[in-house]
Amino acid sequence: QVQLVQSGAEVRRPGASVKISCETSGYNFSGHYLHWVRQAPGLGFEWMGWMNCNNGATTYARKFKGRVAMTRDTSVRTAYLELTGLRYDDTAIYSCARCPQAGLNYFDPWGQGTLVTVTS
């Protein structure tokens, strides 16, 4: 079945960077877009952007432009999210999610989430 398995929890200092991985299986990796969404403690979901896993093209939410990079390694069917210049309010659970149908940006399935804690 389709699975997205993310890397483990991370703790970073303010100003540092973090890179999270999302290893996929069970489907044609290059045939789908992957999105990244985060949820801060007690808050709702916030969409960060998407990546075309075929050619690596990306679209980022304006809020994160300049601080975020979404990349992939097709040889290991894995997508990556890197966030730089971390701030305390970047503390959140970060999730990758597959877009099952081209052009229709809903998510199925999601990864299990990666907790990133920014603390001094």
Place this chain on the structure above:
Amino acid sequence: EILMMQSPGTLSVSPGERATLSCRASQSVSTKLAWYKVKPGQAPRLLIYGASTRATDIPARFSGSGSGTEFTLTISSLQSEDSAIYYCQQYNNWVLTFGGGTKVEIK
């Protein structure tokens, strides 16, 4: 950015009863609306897409309706495993946005 507003914030329903959750968009999203179920410590699960199409393996007691700015998720006969937070998400605009969620509790 399209704002998505869900109501009520919390819904307490007895087993076997109907639960009705609402989602309103600040502008039309046509039928580009999805619903997700989120249980503590678990990944969100897609329930409904296209406003009314059930995702794979989703029980028939879950149904979605609506178009434009007003949407409803109905759980026809609540089961104990339906206790969760439910979120709507629009994908009509390239900036994808979510509602704030409705927590469904079992009475």
